[in-house]
Amino acid sequence: MASQTRYLGLILLVFVALAGTACSNREPLPTLVPLSTYTPVPTYTPLPTYTPVPRAIPVMDVQKKEVVEKIVVHTVVHTLVVTATSSPTPTATLTLTATPISIPIITPIPTLTMESPIPLLEAFEARIDIVLQVGAAVHNVTWNLKNNSQQKVKVVGEIRRANGTIIARAESSGFVDPNGEIGSFSTTFITTPTHEEVMAFQWVWTIQTQTSQTIVCTFTKANPKSCVYTSTSTPTPTAEPEVKVILEPTPVRAATARPAPTAVLAKGVQKQDTLPPTAADFELADSSGSTVSLSKTLSDSHFAVLVFYRGHF
Amino acid sequence: MELQQIYTDFQVLDAEIFGISMDSISETTILARTLGLTYKLLSDPNGKVAKEYGVFNLLGDGVAAPSVFIVGPSRVIEWSYVGRNIGDRPSSEDIIARLK
Numbered sequence: 580m581a582s583q584t585r586y587l588g589l590i591l592l593v594f595v596a597l598a599g600t601a602c603s604n605r606e607p608l609p610t611l612v613p614l615s616t617y618t619p620v621p622t623y624t625p626l627p628t629y630t631p632v633p634r635a636i637p638v639m640d641v642q643k644k645e646v647v648e649k650i651v652v653h654t655v656v657h658t659l660v661v662t663a664t665s666s667p668t669p670t671a672t673l674t675l676t677a678t679p680i681s682i683p684i685i686t687p688i689p690t691l692t693m694e695s696p697i698p699l700l701e702a703f704e705a706r707i708d709i710v711l712q713v714g715a716a717v718h719n720v721t722w723n724l725k726n727n728s729q730q731k732v733k734v735v736g737e738i739r740r741a742n743g744t745i746i747a748r749a750e751s752s753g754f755v756d757p758n759g760e761i762g763s764f765s766t767t768f769i770t771t772p773t774h775e776e777v778m779a780f781q782w783v784w785t786i787q788t789q790t791s792q793t794i795v796c797t798f799t800k801a802n803p804k805s806c807v808y809t810s811t812s813t814p815t816p817t818a819e820p821e822v823k824v825i826l827e828p829t830p831v832r833a834a835t836a837r838p839a840p841t842a843v844l845a846k847g848v849q850k851q852d853t854l855p856p857t858a859a860d861f862e863l864a865d866s867s868g869s870t871v872s873l874s875k876t877l878s879d880s881h882f883a884v885l886v887f888y889r890g891h892f
Numbered sequence: 893m894e895l896q897q898i899y900t901d902f903q904v905l906d907a908e909i910f911g912i913s914m915d916s917i918s919e920t921t922i923l924a925r926t927l928g929l930t931y932k933l934l935s936d937p938n939g940k941v942a943k944e945y946g947v948f949n950l951l952g953d954g955v956a957a958p959s960v961f962i963v964g965p966s967r968v969i970e971w972s973y974v975g976r977n978i979g980d981r982p983s984s985e986d987i988i989a990r991l992k
Contacts (some may be wrong), residue, residue: 711926713915713919713922713923713926714915714916714918714919714922716915716919718923770953770978857966857967857968857969858945858961858963858967858968858969859941859944859945859967860967861940861941861944863912863934863935863936863941864917864934864935865910865920865932865933865934865935866917866920866921866923866924866925866929866932866933866934866935867921867924867932868917868921871910871932871934873963873967874967876908876910877963877964877965877966877967879908880906880907880908881905881906881907881964881965882905882906882907882908882962882963882964882970882991883907883908883910883962883963884902884907884908884909884910884960884961884962884963884987884991885910885912885945885960885961885962885963886895886909886910886911886912886959886960887912887913887942887945887947887956887957887958887959887960887961888911888912888913888956888958889913889955889956889958889978
């Protein structure tokens with residue numbers, strides 16, 4: 580134990596010696612320099628209150644610019660004056676002058692005209708008006724003929740389909756005076772044609788003049804003038820003072836698709852014996868927007884009269 | 893128009909008139925309004941009813957032949973007339989006579 584104590588003391592002595600050596604090798608600390616005297620910060624002076632500078636509201640400046648486009652036409656007359664002199668060096672002087680020249684307005688001088696008679700073939704003019712059209716279906720047209728000739732004429736007019744079928748016929752009773760007009764006939768189509776079909780219809784007028792000439796004019800709605808002389812005899816007008824319009828139905832095709840119960844029909848009203856005794860019930864929309872039922876109708880009325888029509892009664 | 897003029901005669905006989913065509917409902921409406929019809933116009937655009945009554949395309953033109961049917965109580969067909977051409981139809985007086 581005593582040897583240990585001596586040993587520790589020796590170590591401590593060596594350590595102290597080493598520490599002293601280390602301290603002797605360090606640099607000396609710098610000399611302390613006293614701080615300069617404190618200078619106080621200048622007293623804070625508040626800034627002056629901000630007063631907003633009044634700001635001028637910019638006014639939109641619309642500049643009106645008128646653009647005047649003026650076209651000035653000047654007639655420039657170039658005059659070339661060539662002066663020949665006896666001098667050894669002839670000179671040519673070119674003088675340009677711009678002289679506006681007013682253009683005189685030409686006033687037509689009224690001339691005396693002598694009315695020449697219209698050629699007979701050009702003297703007839705038709706007019707065709709569609710009076711009632713529902714959708715594409717044309718129900719009614721009016722048509723007439725104007726006689727621009729200097730003669731009295733007798734006329735017969737027909738409406739024909741494109742295939743030549745006569746739809747309606749009108750006939751003048753007496754003479755149509757010069758510059759007179761025949762019509763206006765009103766034709767209601769039983770089978771309503773379409774507008775397109777009407778445009779293809781032909782209005783054929785056979786015109787007999789006082790000079791015993793016969794003219795046939797074939798008009799369409801789009802072409803109101805087309806007349807030729809013909810040698811065919813003209814229908815004799817009746818003595819009645821009125822103009823008649825006679826509707827002629829289209830020839831009926833063979834009823835090949837006709838069902839047996841209605842195959843045989845006599846002229847005039849026929850009592851139907853072969854139809855089924857009971858009518859088929861139906862519900863159809865009517866023109867007022869409601870639905871009509873046959874059975875419902877028969878509960879309110881004793882009879883229902885069903886009229887199948889084709890565009891017009 | 894003819895039917896319209898004596899429509900009251902039909903009403904007196906307790907009969908209701910229905911005009912049936914294959915026109916569209918809009919065309920039917922315009923026609924009724926234009927002609928001032930007070931009886932009903934029915935639209936049968938596909939011809940269904942015309943076929944059921946055996947009058948469709950009888951004239952070969954794809955629509956119903958002009959025809960008249962008087963239908964009585966219990967939907968019994970009292971009388972009918974089918975036109976042979978487009979202008980063949982009974983007069984209103986004929987129809988009235990059949991109702992009496």
